[in-house]
Amino acid sequence: MSQIVIQDVEFSYRGQQDKALDGVDLEINQGEFVAIIGANGSGKSTLAKMMNVLLVPDRGSVTVEGLSTSDPDNIWQIRQQVGMVFQNPDNQLVATMVEDDVAFGPENLALPSEEIRRRVDLALQVVGMDGYQSHPPHKLSGGQKQRVAIAGILAMKPDCIVLDEPTAMLDPMGRKEVLNTILRLNQEENITVVLITHFMEEAGLANKIAVMQRGVVTEVAPPREIFSNTALISEAGLDIPEAVKLAKELQERGISLPDIMTADELVEALC
């Protein structure tokens, strides 16, 4: 069964003529890893905000596990089920201590303090930040902050995590840390992941990619298919990953290679 169903959603920001979303259809299944890619202004962040009721569609519908986001009574349940991680790690941490920040969500759910304690420690373990409980967040690196933010969402026990360009402000090390954490959550904790990104290498890690362009989802397919459709990618204002490009050119010159998604895979195949 589809976990998140987006049907013919239209939305425009107040005071703006152009529609940010213009008839979007998308289904996301339980346990999937979906990447949403698109150029700036293609509506991908707007779509992300639809999934946990930060925005509500003007027309069409968004349902999460059968609950419509247009019904105000469902807001808090949906927000507990669908967590959201934002781009700037500094602007989503609330408290002066790591553990207090991770506890923020469960505190809002009015859980007893022993339960909060358990969830906080577990969530920090899952993201590999155990032992940082009483650190002040401003002393952490970008990747660490972002993992604390993810732990804060995990502590609410969501079924799905939406990440809106979580690595855009990180250095390569931090990016790797965060991506590994996301992959682990998806594979080991069976949490649905929706990753908004404009890094094609990151999108290559997903089960399927949704390409967005001018407020519409133009294609949904596994990464292999998306990356082989060069016309679609360039029309959306994006580039296919360097490794994929190189592998393709090698294949054209008669070197036999399997389908390549990442630089690591290419290295593996060539060496």
Added chain:
Amino acid sequence: MLTDITIGQYIPGKSIVHRMDPRIKILITLIKITILFLIDTFWGFGLFLLLVVGILLAAKLPIKRVLRGLKPVFFLVILTLVLHLFLTRGGEVLWQWGFLRIEEAGVFTGFFMVARILLLIMFTSILTLTTSPLELTDGIEYLLKPLARFGLPAGELAMMMTIALRFIPTLLEEAEKIMKAQQARGADFESGNIIQRAKALIPLLVPLFISAFRRADELALAMESRCYRGGSNRTRLHELQLKKSDLILFFLAVIIAVFISFF
């Protein structure tokens, strides 16, 4: 440079005063301040000073640090003393020169006021020196909770204080970055008179404010998406728990307060 600033004046420690429940500490401080304004004998002030010194020793605070806290009020103290000496009338005339005259009552009230101000600051600085800002916020929230019935948003106030504390280092860091960026373009923050320097701060403050608002906006979104919906109905990871020793110390403090007020 800017990031060296510590938040508040908290000096971490493990003394009995440090470990007291912040609510009790705040309450005791309020009681003692009230008493301070009721005392009007030398004996009373002497006992109070003894009490302050005793607590300072128990808290293992550096005395120098506490005395340094008195510096900012130095001018106020002198002014109070001088005004009382020459303007308060009553009792024997002790000294006269032209229209300037010092009378007995002036000397007494003058020195009492000075003692009050100095002791007040010393006592309250014990509170801020031994309690972390986080504990203070928690304590204030709990104490204000009863007023929530009359519409006071205690939870929201505490949330605001926490967020302010959280963002002080972030904004300081940002201010430093903007300062360097503007200096790289030839801005001069260091020379000129006060007015010129204040004017030079505008290119620092405007971007800082804009970014603070943007941060606030994003933070509000992030908080909402984590189910924040106002102060009521929240639980806490760290519930404040009264220990037996807290209650004992509280009653001790009340008894001492009553005792001192008899002098």
